[in-house]
Amino acid sequence: MKTSAFTAADVAASVLAVPPLARHADLSLNVAANQALIAHMQAGGIKTLIYGGNANFYHVGMGEYAAILDMLAQCAGADTWMVPSAGPDYGKLMDQAAVLRDYGFPTVMVMPYRGVASADGIATGVRRFAERLGKPVLLYIKDEDYLPVETVGAMMDEGCVGLVKYAVIRQQPAQDEYLRALAARVDPRLIVSGIGERPAIDHLRAFGLGSFTTGSGTIAPSASMALLRAIQAGDWQGAQALRQRFLPLEDIRDAHGPIAVLHDAVTLSGIAPMGPMLPMLSNTDPSLAASLRSAACGLLEQERAAA
Template identity: 50%
Template sequence: MKVEPITVSEFSQSVMAVPPLARRADYTLDEAQNRALVAHVEAGGVRTLLYGGNANLYHVAVSEYRELLDMLAQIAGPQTRVIPAIGPDYGKMLDQARILAQTDYRTAMVLPLAGFTTPQGVATGLRRLTDVAGMPFTLYIKSEDYIDVDTLAALVADGTLLAVKYAIVRPDPSDDPFLRRLLNSVPASQVISGMGERPALVHTRDFGLAAWTTGSGCIAPHALMALLRAAKSGEMDEAQRLYDRFLPLETLRDDISLIRVLHDAVTLSGIADMGPILPLLSATPEHALPAVEREARALLAFDRTLAGNAGVKEVKQAG
């Protein structure tokens, strides 16, 4: 795991992969299978791993948290930044912040809590948590009600927040007055699109966001990083071609469950066996599994084609 101080520039250099978490039949952490998935993602050039919703950290016990942090630090390569999540409630975050303070992690993401919060209460809690953990946080926002733009901007300005994971869903991602107001106060380099590939091109091209978070990119990391390069360089025809490859699996995730479908898609692709998903969630409905397997394997096959072409290109250039 990369332990050097984190810089804002890192956010624009790699898409943030958000992997599921492998567990054995008894729900204990499966280091070997998690290592296999991380190695696959790293092989595609991804250098930031965010363990949050897709890893079902909403339901991770505080008693398991240190073991989880130690495992993730161990299985990630020396140039891979790992960002674990905390929360979503304040008590759990406080306990986790105390654990984080004893590690080499440089930031963590705060999972959003629906209800029982106020913007000022969120700000007060985050400032205290930063002091306890000894690090700035990444805030995951999914609702305009969770925190207002002025309060959010103040938290970025005073160093409480290092980044914002923006995940407020819009029917048309290009029509987003809240995001435009946010970017008037917070640098786009510190805002990451947090909804997978579907709004990614609009958010990077039209709003200038640093990058995006991805679930399906855990299956196709070469295609993912190629998409980032094409989007950043303005090669929009190539970006669209790559983007379209992600949509079938992303549509299944949108229609059924973002977390559950990705968890099972990784297993069905053959990359790694994720085992059972931690309660209070359950597996993808059985009737949908054939479609999930079909799209996961198709996406992986496309990724391997890209990886093979890149290898041939490198050999030719070396020759």
């Protein structure tokens, strides 16, 4: 596992995969399945893995947290940045920080908290978590009113936030005044588009963001990496064609829940069995299996054909 701190060049070097987490029927960790999925992503060229929402870190308890961290550290390749998540509530953040200090993860993503909270309170919580962790964190923004732009900028100036994952959904991704203001306030190369392939072209082209996260790229990692390279080269026609490969699966994720659909898509693709989802989430309805298998296997077949 690579443990050095992120730089803008590191962000641009890879898409940031956000894979699901495999479990056995009794909800214990399925190490072999997780290893298989990680190996598949690494073989496709992805060198940064974030275990967060798609891995249902929202509901991971302290009792298994260290075991998950151990597994992630052991499964990462020598040149792979592995990024676990913490939170989202303040109590869990602080408890997890004490555990995380014993590991060499380059940063930790702070899960966005959407419960009883205020912007000032969230900022204070993130600052205290970063202080206890002893390194800058990856801040995840999913709502426009989560934190003011100036607050985010101040936290990056202070060094408690090193990267931002931006995932506010817009009908027109290139028309986003919050993101425009944020990209003007901080180095946009340290902001990552956080909603997969669909808005990636607009986000990187219009705002100069450093890279993008991918869920479906856990199935087709080399295609997701090719999309990043096409964007960076200004090959907009090639980028559009590559993005089109992901839309059948992304359409199902948007319609039926991005986390559960991706979890089961990896299983149905045959890459690795993800098993049941950790409550409070649940697997997709069985009636969705045929269309989901078609989309997942179609994406994987294009990946293998291109290789």
